[in-house]
Amino acid sequence: MSATIVPRPRRMPSARHAATLLGALIVGAVLLVAIVAPFVAPHDPFAQDLNLRLVPPQWMDGGSSVHPFGTDQLGRDYLSRLMYGARISMTIGIFTVITSGLIGITLGLLGGYFGGRVDDVVMFVITCRLAIPLILVALTVVALVGSSLTVVILTLGLLLWERFAVVSRTTTMQVRNLDYIAAARAAGASRAHIVLREVLPNILTPLVVVATLEMALAILLEAALSFLGLGVPPPLPSWGLMIAEGKDYMFFSPWVIMIPGVALFVLVLGINLLGDGLRDLLGTGRR
Amino acid sequence: MLRFLFRRMVLALLVCLTVLVVSFALTRLSGDLAISIAGPNATAQDIEIIRKNYGLDRPLPLQFIDWAVHAAQGDLGRSYLYHAPVAGLIKERMPITLTLGLTGLVIALSVSIPLGVVAAMREGSALDKAIGLLALFGQAMPSFWLSLVLIIWLGLRLQLLPISGVDTWDGYVMPGVVLAFSAIPALMRLTRAGMIDALSSDYIRTARAKGLSTTKIVLKHALRNAAMPVVSVAAVQLGFMLGGSIVIEAIFALHGVGYLAWESISKNDFPVVQAVVLILAIIYIGLTLAADMMNAVLDPRLRTA
Numbered sequence: 001m002s003a004t005i006v007p008r009p010r011r012m013p014s015a016r017h018a019a020t021l022l023g024a025l026i027v028g029a030v031l032l033v034a035i036v037a038p039f040v041a042p043h044d045p046f047a048q049d050l051n052l053r054l055v056p057p058q059w060m061d062g063g064s065s066v067h068p069f070g071t072d073q074l075g076r077d078y079l080s081r082l083m084y085g086a087r088i089s090m091t092i093g094i095f096t097v098i099t100s101g102l103i104g105i106t107l108g109l110l111g112g113y114f115g116g117r118v119d120d121v122v123m124f125v126i127t128c129r130l131a132i133p134l135i136l137v138a139l140t141v142v143a144l145v146g147s148s149l150t151v152v153i154l155t156l157g158l159l160l161w162e163r164f165a166v167v168s169r170t171t172t173m174q175v176r177n178l179d180y181i182a183a184a185r186a187a188g189a190s191r192a193h194i195v196l197r198e199v200l201p202n203i204l205t206p207l208v209v210v211a212t213l214e215m216a217l218a219i220l221l222e223a224a225l226s227f228l229g230l231g232v233p234p235p236l237p238s239w240g241l242m243i244a245e246g247k248d249y250m251f252f253s254p255w256v257i258m259i260p261g262v263a264l265f266v267l268v269l270g271i272n273l274l275g276d277g278l279r280d281l282l283g284t285g286r287r
Numbered sequence: 288m289l290r291f292l293f294r295r296m297v298l299a300l301l302v303c304l305t306v307l308v309v310s311f312a313l314t315r316l317s318g319d320l321a322i323s324i325a326g327p328n329a330t331a332q333d334i335e336i337i338r339k340n341y342g343l344d345r346p347l348p349l350q351f352i353d354w355a356v357h358a359a360q361g362d363l364g365r366s367y368l369y370h371a372p373v374a375g376l377i378k379e380r381m382p383i384t385l386t387l388g389l390t391g392l393v394i395a396l397s398v399s400i401p402l403g404v405v406a407a408m409r410e411g412s413a414l415d416k417a418i419g420l421l422a423l424f425g426q427a428m429p430s431f432w433l434s435l436v437l438i439i440w441l442g443l444r445l446q447l448l449p450i451s452g453v454d455t456w457d458g459y460v461m462p463g464v465v466l467a468f469s470a471i472p473a474l475m476r477l478t479r480a481g482m483i484d485a486l487s488s489d490y491i492r493t494a495r496a497k498g499l500s501t502t503k504i505v506l507k508h509a510l511r512n513a514a515m516p517v518v519s520v521a522a523v524q525l526g527f528m529l530g531g532s533i534v535i536e537a538i539f540a541l542h543g544v545g546y547l548a549w550e551s552i553s554k555n556d557f558p559v560v561q562a563v564v565l566i567l568a569i570i571y572i573g574l575t576l577a578a579d580m581m582n583a584v585l586d587p588r589l590r591t592a
Contacts, residue, residue: 127298128305130575133530133567136548137313140560143552144316220429224534227431228549243432250435251443261432269427276423 020277026270034086041080049075081237088238096218099157104164112172142230171203205282212275216268239264299576310564314557364558373562384543388529390459391466399471403478422472434538451540462539470524481513522578526571
C-alpha cells in the first residue's frame with residue numbers, strides 16, 4: 001500500500017497511551033495469574049465434587065464464596081480452572097510465536113537479503129502456505145499425531161509463520177541497501193554476520209508488532225481446536241475446552257460458557273491493544 | 288500483460304501441485320494409516336486386511352502417483368465411512384458452504400465498507416476512534432464463542448432464528464454473521480486506509496474545485512479508487528472463510544463441506560480429508576488468481592510487474 005504523503009493528524013496521545021496501558025495491564029495480569037496459579041488458586045482445578053455440580057458464581061442467586069466463579073458440570077472449581085487455563089493460553093501464545101517467528105524470520109531474511117532465485121523460492125513457499133486451509137490442516141494433524149499441548153504448539157507454529165516471513169522479507173529489502181550494510185561488507189564481515197548482527201536487529205521493531213498479532217491468533221486458534229475436541233486434551237482446563245464442556249449446560253447455566261469466553265476475549269483484546277499501541281509508539285507506520 | 292498472466296498462471300499451477308503433495312502427505316503423518324483406520328481394538332490380522340484392501344501396502348510414491356492421477360481426472364477416491372465417491376460427497380455439500388461463505392462476505396462488506404468510509408471522512412475524530420475500537424473488538428471475538436452466545440440469545444431466549452440446520456433461509460443468518468465477524472476488521476481497515484489515500488489525492492482536489500458535492504466525490508471518485516484493494520482482499524477473505532467455516536458448520540450443524548471435513552477427521556475417513564484440503568486450497572488459489580487478473584485488467588501499472 002502506498003504511503004500517505006499528507007501527515008496524519010496527531011491523535012490525542014493520552015487516549016492512545018491509555019489504550020496501550022490497558023492492553024499491557026491485561027496481558028501482564030494474565031501472565032501473572034498464569035505464573036502464580038498453583039499458589040493462589042482456591043482449589044485443585046482437577047478435583048471433582050459431584051455433590052456441587054454447576055454451582056452458580058458468587059454474584060448470582062445460590063452462589064457461595066467457596067466457589068467465587070461457581071463450579072462446572074463435574075463440580076470442579078471454575079475460578080481455579082480459569083487460572084490454570086491462563087497458563088495454557090499463555091504457553092500456547094508464547095511458544096507458538098517463538099516457533100513461527102524462527103521459521104518466518106529465517107525465510108524472510110533469506111529471501112529479502114539474497115533476492116533473486118532464493119527470494120523466488122521463499123515467495124513460493126509463502127504462497128503455498130497461504131493456500132493451505134489453516135484450521136482444517138491443524139485439526140487433521142492433531143487428530144493423526146494425537147492431542148497434547150506440545151503437538152498443538154508445534155502445529156500452530158508450523159502454520160502461523162507467513163506474516164513474520166512477509167514482514168521480515170520486506171523490511172530486510174529496505175535495510176539491505178543502506179550504508180551501514182555496505183560498510184560491514186567492505187569491512188569484510190561474513191554474510192551470516194551481516195544478516196544476523198546488522199540486518200536482524202534493525203528489523204526487529206515491526207516484528208514485535210507481528211508477534212503480538214500472531215500470539216493473539218494462536219490463542220484463539222488453540223481455543224477453537226480445543227473446542228472442536230482436537231486441541232489440548234481433557235481434563236486440562238483450556239478455555240476453549242471449558243466452553244466446549246459447558247456447551248450442553250449453557251442454556252440453564254450460561255456462566256459456564258460466559259466466564260471462559262469473556263476471559264478469552266479480554267486476553268486477545270489486551271494483546272491486540274498492546275500490539276496497536278506498540279505499532280504507534282515504535283513508529284512502524286500504518287499497515 | 289500476457290506475460291504477466293502467463294507467469295501468474297504457472298505459479299498457480301505450481302502451488303496446486305505442491306498442495307497436492309501436502310494434502311497427501313498430511314494423511315500419512317501418523318506413520319501407518321492402516322492402524323489409524325482399524326482403530327484401537329483391531330487385531331494384527333484386521334490391520335493387514337485393511338492395508339491390502341485400501342492399497343496401503345504399496346510403496347508411498349506409487350500410492351501418491353495413483354491418487355494424483357485420479358485426482359487430476361476428478362476422481363478423488365472413495366470414502367471409507369460413506370462407501371461412496373468422495374467427489375460426489377463434496378459436490379453435494381458444496382452449495383451449503385458456498386452459500387454460507389457468500390452470505391458472510393456480503394454481510395462483511397456491507398458493514399465494513401460504510402464504516403471504513405465514515406472513519407476515513409472523519410479521520411482522527413471520536414467516531415473514527417470508536418470504529419477502530421469496534422474493529423479491535425471484532426478481532427478479539429472467538430467465533431465459536433460468539434456463535435454460542437448468539438444461539439442462547441437470539442435462538443433460545445428471543446426465538447428469532449433457528450439454532451441449527453438450514454431448512455429455511457434464515458438458518459444462514461447467524462452463521463453468516465459469525466463468519467463475517469472475522470473478516471470485518473481487515474476489510475474495514477483497508478477501506479479506511481484506501482479512502483484516506485484517495486481523499487488526499489489531486490483528482491479529489493480537482494473534483495472539489497469543480498464544485499461537486501461531497502457525496503458525489505466520496506462515492507463516485509474516492510470509493511472507486513479505494514475499492515480495488517478491497518476487492519482483492521475480499522476474494523482472499525472468501526477463501527479464508529470457506530476454510531474457516533468448519534468451526535461454524537460444526538456448531539450450527541450445517542451439513543456443508545466443513546462439517547463433512549470435521550466428521551471425516553474425527554472418524555479417520557482420510558480420503559475425504561485429503562480431498563477437502565485439496566479442493567479448498569484450489570478454490571483459494573483460483574480466487575487469488577482471479578483477483579490478481581482483475582487487478583491487472585483494471586490497473587495498468589500492475590501489468591508490467
